[in-house]
Amino acid sequence: MSFEYAPAPESRTVVSIKAKYGHFIGGKFVAGNKHFPTINPATEEVLSQIALAGKAEVDAAVKAARKAYTTTWSKMSGRERGKYLFRIARIMQERSREFAVLETLDNGKPIRESRDTDIPLAAAHFFYHAGWADKLEYAGLGTVTKAHGVAGQIIPWNFPLLMLAWKVAPALAAGNTVVLKPAESTSLTALLFAEVCQQAELPAGVVNIVTGDGSTGALIVNHPGIDKIAFTGSTEVGKLIARAVAPTSKSVTLELGGKAANIVFEDAAIDEAVEGIVNGIFFNQGHVCCAGSRLLLQENIAEEVLEKLKVRMAKIRVGDPMDKNTDLGAINSKEQLNKITELTATGDSEGAQRWSAPCELPGKGFWFAPTIFIGVTQTHRIAREEIFGPVLSVLTFRTPQEAIDKANNTPFGLSAGIWSDKGSKILWASSQLRAGVIWANTFNKFDPTSPFGGYKESGWGREGGRHGLSAYLKGASHE
Amino acid sequence: MSNRIDVKKTYKLYINGVFPRTESGRTYEVKNAKGDFIANPCLASRKDLKDAVVAARAAQPGWNKATAYNKGQILYRIAEMLEGRSAQFVDEICAVTGVTKTAAVKEVNESVDRLVWYAGWSDKISSLTGALNPVAGPYYNFTIPESMGVIAAIAPESPSLLGLIDAISPIIVGGNTVVVLASNKAPLSAMSFAEVLATSDVPAGVINILTGKKEEIAPWMASHMDIDGFDISGLNKKMHTDIKVAGAENLKRIYSFKAAEPGRILAFLENKTVWHPIGI
Numbered sequence: 001m002s003f004e005y006a007p008a009p010e011s012r013t014v015v016s017i018k019a020k021y022g023h024f025i026g027g028k029f030v031a032g033n034k035h036f037p038t039i040n041p042a043t044e045e046v047l048s049q050i051a052l053a054g055k056a057e058v059d060a061a062v063k064a065a066r067k068a069y070t071t072t073w074s075k076m077s078g079r080e081r082g083k084y085l086f087r088i089a090r091i092m093q094e095r096s097r098e099f100a101v102l103e104t105l106d107n108g109k110p111i112r113e114s115r116d117t118d119i120p121l122a123a124a125h126f127f128y129h130a131g132w133a134d135k136l137e138y139a140g141l142g143t144v145t146k147a148h149g150v151a152g153q154i155i156p157w158n159f160p161l162l163m164l165a166w167k168v169a170p171a172l173a174a175g176n177t178v179v180l181k182p183a184e185s186t187s188l189t190a191l192l193f194a195e196v197c198q199q200a201e202l203p204a205g206v207v208n209i210v211t212g213d214g215s216t217g218a219l220i221v222n223h224p225g226i227d228k229i230a231f232t233g234s235t236e237v238g239k240l241i242a243r244a245v246a247p248t249s250k251s252v253t254l255e256l257g258g259k260a261a262n263i264v265f266e267d268a269a270i271d272e273a274v275e276g277i278v279n280g281i282f283f284n285q286g287h288v289c290c291a292g293s294r295l296l297l298q299e300n301i302a303e304e305v306l307e308k309l310k311v312r313m314a315k316i317r318v319g320d321p322m323d324k325n326t327d328l329g330a331i332n333s334k335e336q337l338n339k340i341t342e343l344t345a346t347g348d349s350e351g352a353q354r355w356s357a358p359c360e361l362p363g364k365g366f367w368f369a370p371t372i373f374i375g376v377t378q379t380h381r382i383a384r385e386e387i388f389g390p391v392l393s394v395l396t397f398r399t400p401q402e403a404i405d406k407a408n409n410t411p412f413g414l415s416a417g418i419w420s421d422k423g424s425k426i427l428w429a430s431s432q433l434r435a436g437v438i439w440a441n442t443f444n445k446f447d448p449t450s451p452f453g454g455y456k457e458s459g460w461g462r463e464g465g466r467h468g469l470s471a472y473l474k475g476a477s478h479e
Numbered sequence: 480m481s482n483r484i485d486v487k488k489t490y491k492l493y494i495n496g497v498f499p500r501t502e503s504g505r506t507y508e509v510k511n512a513k514g515d516f517i518a519n520p521c522l523a524s525r526k527d528l529k530d531a532v533v534a535a536r537a538a539q540p541g542w543n544k545a546t547a548y549n550k551g552q553i554l555y556r557i558a559e560m561l562e563g564r565s566a567q568f569v570d571e572i573c574a575v576t577g578v579t580k581t582a583a584v585k586e587v588n589e590s591v592d593r594l595v596w597y598a599g600w601s602d603k604i605s606s607l608t609g610a611l612n613p614v615a616g617p618y619y620n621f622t623i624p625e626s627m628g629v630i631a632a633i634a635p636e637s638p639s640l641l642g643l644i645d646a647i648s649p650i651i652v653g654g655n656t657v658v659v660l661a662s663n664k665a666p667l668s669a670m671s672f673a674e675v676l677a678t679s680d681v682p683a684g685v686i687n688i689l690t691g692k693k694e695e696i697a698p699w700m701a702s703h704m705d706i707d708g709f710d711i712s713g714l715n716k717k718m719h720t721d722i723k724v725a726g727a728e729n730l731k732r733i734y735s736f737k738a739a740e741p742g743r744i745l746a747f748l749e750n751k752t753v754w755h756p757i758g759i
Binding site: 124235238239242243246247254256411426430431435436437438439440441442445447449450451452453455456457459460462465466467 | 749
């Protein structure tokens, strides 16, 4: 017997979306020249027209940020700066429902996640970093601390407002001013954040937001008036940025791709592990750089885990992201859906066995059913490349050492999961895994106090905690 | 004075705890300040670098596993061995660079003291830079620095011994292994230092020393896919851009430093954050 869920749609009346948006430069919204549409990926409805920033707009934003840095922000005491950040955190909390609905409409993620994860965490990031602003002298290792100046920040579409918070909050707390570019397909919450800056009476030019595509991002990266680049996105673009800044003295942090192993040992609590596997790969449609996209099962429990996993996956509710019951929302864009479709096709052609949860997908919009591949080997593309979708590759191992060897057999090193009831084994495995974030008997947990970032080709530097803050200070780290 | 002919030393490379000649068969002349011939050290090749990286990679897990106390003691042991042979280093530095004996003594003494300073960092860096993070939930959450892997380094032209020690020590103290290119004009103290290392309980492969041309070796180090980080302090600034562009292929961590400072150790450490639920 199964229970049907009555629809429980969140109301969208709380947001008012303008027909067209400009850029936020020097404390004001300025009209854009060219525009492109932003759509709701769950319905393909055009939500608004977003401005495409070219050289003139990026120049103006950098100029405004520089002026704000030299005339206001760098002269203000940390205590006063911090109070602006506290204000921003509070206004974000006050307007959290509005942010959540807007994020879900523009991104396609379930309202349950934007409401309970993205927006509260974004506000928490501002609250946490607000308290750092007047304590910077304690953030380093006995070295003098000073802001870089103007930070250019480029963020992805998977957690639009949360990634903005990860970038803007530490930058401002450390005393930098910023030019931020949200992702092409998810600009709306960043533009709403600009309104928050106005309500908080943040001095003009401290935060500047220019919208656009990769060409706008390149203008920011290459701009001579920018002192620090912070980027979250693909490893491919991360390498382009590393090459582009090589001749300059720009400081860079990169949060890039991942292909995390989620390792289930034979002594794990199986039901909890199954929940963790589901959370690890299906949270946010798998659009997560640290997603547990490679499941490593100890051979003697593999069958049992897979059986339970399939039962659990069949209960994932896929559909309208605005429905409060929805677990898995829309794929963010047609391009991303094509990429997932293409990569999973190689899973079939290279000999892995596909199983998808039986679910009905909406007729309009971009959708992909929760899927696992069994019988995956380490050479398969679906075991090596980041799929960035709700697709799990399952591999097996016999000994703990084999699990570690397989987990580390990747150029990435962002995160990893361990499931075991044995403390010493967890600590051993966490010390052996070459990844920046290890979740043991949990997965996909984030907190502003907790440093996040990758080893190897997953990036440079950390975000969150004291370690993340130091990336926005000269002298707290090495040149 | 006796008519005895002295026995001169053949300067070779130091890879995996032994002293091989360069596989390339190439050498170059080192002369003293007056222009007289002193020695024919190896002109290391790309293959020598590859061999050194293989050795460094193989040695890394074992060295990383050594306790901080043990690593500190081994660094201190290097200082002990260097102190005992300081006269030889003073002579070598004087002969090659032409500096006064006072200056050479100062450099060697400073080298010994610098090693002792780094030795002491071994069991302190984690407590100073690690963190217990107060996350908003029932989780035990900590961040600790961890070794990065295999790090390459270009030692400065001078001071040839102290510069080499500043290149090597901060890299290995955190559990990394190193492949370092010594001063080109004054490589002799580097190779004699390898003899100190060989008698200092430093496991084979943890420190590998090459001699040769920076312009040749540095780009190979930059593009080597099994090198995780690169200290280019000893490299001409003009080469930095090309090195960083080549290093981007595997997102190598590439830095240069001006002084001996804790940041030099931290630069080649990764921070690892671990989460675990708290509950019954």
